Amino acid sequence: QVQLVESGGGLVQAGGSLRLSCVASTSIFRINVMGWYRQAPGKQRELVASVTSGGTTNYADSVKGRFIISKDNAKNTVYLQMDSLKSEDTAVYYCAAHILFPQRSSWGQGTQVTVSS
Helix, strand or coil, X not given: CCCEEEECCEEEXXXXXXXXXXXXXXXXXXXXXXEEEEECCCCCCEEEEEEECCCCEEECCCCCCCEEEEEEXXXXXXXXXECCCCHHHCEEEEEEEEECCCCEEEXXXXXXXXXXX
């Protein structure tokens, strides 16, 4: 089981930026998909961005052009650069590691992002 620890959350004004980090306890080189999710109060958890082991990225429409997911295999770390933040980006952000065969997922404890308007 991969242990994931997120950091980088905080309070920021609308239009500002934050960079989230997710450090894994093991190598992420062969993890099929690393993802960032978020859950706002009263809402379901949603996918924000993901990156495959081959480097293919995917973004929710609501963050395209504002967020960038990246990874550093040497540091076992996945990042989420968040720019032009909006109040609707306020949520707890979770990092996840998905392995396809055998199928299993690991989740971090989450980091709070609050965007004030």
